[in-house]
Amino acid sequence: xxxxxxxxxxxxxxxxxxxxRPLSRPNPAVAALLVKDGMVVxxxxxxxxGRPHAExxxxxxxxxxxxxATLYVTLEPCAHQSTRGPACTDLxxxxxxxRVVIGxxxxxxxxxxxxxxxxxxxxxxxxxxxxxxxxxxxxxxLAQAALGRPHVTLKLATSLDGxxxxxxGTSRWIxxxxxxxxxxxxxxxxxxxxxGGGTLRADAPAxxxxxxxxxxxxxxxxVLTGGAVPDGWIALPDPQAIHDLPGVQYLFVExxxxxxxxxxxxxxxxxxxxxxxxxxxxxxxxALADLQLAGLWQAHDRWRLTDRRHFAPDTLEIFTRTR
Amino acid sequence: xxxxxxxxxxxxxxxxxxxxRPLSRPNPAVAALLVKDGMVVxxxxxxxxGRPHAExxxxxxxxxxxxxATLYVTLEPCAHQSTRGPACTDLxxxxxxxRVVIGxxxxxxxxxxxxxxxxxxxxxxxxxxxxxxxxxxxxxxLAQAALGRPHVTLKLATSLDGxxxxxxGTSRWIxxxxxxxxxxxxxxxxxxxxxGGGTLRADAPAxxxxxxxxxxxxxxxxVLTGGAVPDGWIALPDPQAIHDLPGVQYLFVExxxxxxxxxxxxxxxxxxxxxxxxxxxxxxxxALADLQLAGLWQAHDRWRLTDRRHFAPDTLEIFTRTR
Numbered sequence: 001x002x003x004x005x006x007x008x009x010x011x012x013x014x015x016x017x018x019x020x021r022p023l024s025r026p027n028p029a030v031a032a033l034l035v036k037d038g039m040v041v042x043x044x045x046x047x048x049x050g051r052p053h054a055e056x057x058x059x060x061x062x063x064x065x066x067x068x069a070t071l072y073v074t075l076e077p078c079a080h081q082s083t084r085g086p087a088c089t090d091l092x093x094x095x096x097x098x099r100v101v102i103g104x105x106x107x108x109x110x111x112x113x114x115x116x117x118x119x120x121x122x123x124x125x126x127x128x129x130x131x132x133x134x135x136x137x138x139x140x141x142l143a144q145a146a147l148g149r150p151h152v153t154l155k156l157a158t159s160l161d162g163x164x165x166x167x168x169g170t171s172r173w174i175x176x177x178x179x180x181x182x183x184x185x186x187x188x189x190x191x192x193x194x195x196g197g198g199t200l201r202a203d204a205p206a207x208x209x210x211x212x213x214x215x216x217x218x219x220x221x222x223v224l225t226g227g228a229v230p231d232g233w234i235a236l237p238d239p240q241a242i243h244d245l246p247g248v249q250y251l252f253v254e255x256x257x258x259x260x261x262x263x264x265x266x267x268x269x270x271x272x273x274x275x276x277x278x279x280x281x282x283x284x285x286x287a288l289a290d291l292q293l294a295g296l297w298q299a300h301d302r303w304r305l306t307d308r309r310h311f312a313p314d315t316l317e318i319f320t321r322t323r
Numbered sequence: 324x325x326x327x328x329x330x331x332x333x334x335x336x337x338x339x340x341x342x343x344r345p346l347s348r349p350n351p352a353v354a355a356l357l358v359k360d361g362m363v364v365x366x367x368x369x370x371x372x373g374r375p376h377a378e379x380x381x382x383x384x385x386x387x388x389x390x391x392a393t394l395y396v397t398l399e400p401c402a403h404q405s406t407r408g409p410a411c412t413d414l415x416x417x418x419x420x421x422r423v424v425i426g427x428x429x430x431x432x433x434x435x436x437x438x439x440x441x442x443x444x445x446x447x448x449x450x451x452x453x454x455x456x457x458x459x460x461x462x463x464x465l466a467q468a469a470l471g472r473p474h475v476t477l478k479l480a481t482s483l484d485g486x487x488x489x490x491x492g493t494s495r496w497i498x499x500x501x502x503x504x505x506x507x508x509x510x511x512x513x514x515x516x517x518x519g520g521g522t523l524r525a526d527a528p529a530x531x532x533x534x535x536x537x538x539x540x541x542x543x544x545x546v547l548t549g550g551a552v553p554d555g556w557i558a559l560p561d562p563q564a565i566h567d568l569p570g571v572q573y574l575f576v577e578x579x580x581x582x583x584x585x586x587x588x589x590x591x592x593x594x595x596x597x598x599x600x601x602x603x604x605x606x607x608x609x610a611l612a613d614l615q616l617a618g619l620w621q622a623h624d625r626w627r628l629t630d631r632r633h634f635a636p637d638t639l640e641i642f643t644r645t646r
Binding site for chain 2: 156158159160161162163166167170172173174257260261264272274277278279280281282283284286287288289290291292293295296299300302303304305313315317319
């Protein structure tokens with residue numbers, strides 16, 4: 001049975017998995033910790049391009065110390081051998097691991113419980129499933145598996161009164177450099193970024209990642225439009241078209257107001273990043289176009305504040321869609 | 324010279340002064356602590372209607388223990404005898420107080436340094452001035468003295484995207500019962516409440532204080548309009564007309580969007596209460612009418628976040644105008 005300290009090691013593994021995102025594509029961003037006598041003897045995370053897997057990296061790092069250790073892994077170890085490498089379950093068995101604690105059962109048909117069964121068949125104590133932090137670290141992978149679409153983050157950068165620009169369209173800058181740098185980091189973690197057709201025409205945004213060391217992160221660029229798009233952009237006619245983006249685990253929707261409202265109307269936003277500057281812009285452009293609500297009851301009980309950070313003088317609040 | 328512990332006693336006195344607000348009118352809400360050997364031997368605050376003064380109440384409570392004690396008082400003790408009672412400086416001298424630490428010098432011409440001089444003339448150590456927390460507790464009194472107008476709080480209750488109602492005007496309720504109860508408490512602390520003419524016509528708000536024990540607190544009701552007003556309401560043709568409200572130390576502006584924008588355009592808001600519910604109302608009514616900004620530079624560096632509270636599921640942020 002998983003213990004309190006199991007919980008903490010799984011949380012540590014979930015945090016470590018951040019390193020894989022989004023470089024591990026097409027694979028999910030998995031992390032593994034090998035723990036022996038309360039000490040970490042190996043750490044691994046899915047490498048760029050998807051291989052080696054997290055377990056393989058951690059086992060290689062631990063070497064002979066892996067024998068008798070406990071493996072904490074955010075996602076069930078794979079049970080299928082591929083042309084790209086051996087099944088992780090085989091590596092775990094061969095290394096003499098005593099116990100495996102799994103964050104989330106792999107929804108992939110080729111594993112889906114078979115990994116755990118295979119470990120148990122080899123005499124290893126294998127347990128765990130449904131850890132919330134591990135599930136959070138795999139949100140994009142799990143959304144594709146369960147819903148056939150990416151995990152969607154909507155970003156809004158507004159004044160205290162909910163404006164994203166002055167009436168004449170001036171929006172540079174409402175939030176300050178620290179908040180904008182954080183947005184670039186969020187872009188770097190996404191597989192694809194989307195803007196509305198109006199924003200593309202008005203602002204021709206580069207949507208690049210302007211952070212030292214991350215300049216080569218170039219998420220796919222999508223635009224919500226039925227019309228023609230410039231080279232290097234992919235047109236989506238409708239928010240539902242995100243169901244046709246199998247390789248995209250994390251989608252970052254940057255606006256403007258029409259695109260944001262289109263995704264909200266379709267209930268296709270899982271996470272809201274709300275950057276707010278301590279300014280009032282009465283009479284400016286609202287952050288959202290019409291959501292066509294039938295009543296206030298349609299707006300309540302949908303969003304939960306899950307994090308808050310200060311990027312002085314601005315504030316970031318993160319809301320999660322309750323489902 | 325004031326010490327660290329002086330700072331703490333003055334802060335305690337500033338907090339105690341809350342009890343006088345707004346019952347002390349026409350007087351400021353003052354509080355006094357008598358401290359001897361590190362113990363509080365008397366506490367006082369301006370009583371309903373303005374008398375007895377805080378010092379008189381604290382001295383009466385301390386009795387013979389006042390001799391040799393230190394008096395901490397948020398506002399300089401009065402030096403002028405009135406028909407309503409003796410000057411506090413005379414009471415302090417008669418009680419044998421050893422030392423007086425003053426939060427803020429009284430801007431009233433009849434005292435204005437004379438209180439401190441009179442104490443010193445009687446051989447009492449009298450010091451202190453310009454304590455920020457005491458000044459905060461006297462913000463309305465000091466605003467009237469320095470600017471000839473009340474301290475103005477603007478309240479906004481919005482969605483995350485800055486809407487105060489759906490497009491059809493529905494606004495009951497965006498925020499929940501805990502946030503609304505806090506608004507009633509803020510009303511109870513105000514000398515006058517103002518709404519715009521449109522809000523009065525559309526909502527006919529009662530602007531009463533619906534909190535157990537505070538039902539008899541009935542701030543004056545003002546409406547921003549050039550037109551006729553119902554019985555019990557006072558018309559202000561323009562935000563600048565708050566300069567003609569000498570008895571009002573604290574004004575609470577409740578909206579709507581036009582009245583809020585009129586006060587902001589006139590730069591007559593000192594404190595912003597922003598209640599926000601975790602809902603998105605895209606296409607709803609914006610919190611503020613046009614502020615007629617010439618550029619974003621006009622919006623920046625005016626507001627500072629000074630407090631935040633959670634009234635689940637809502638949040639209150641308090642911003643202070645930097646001047």
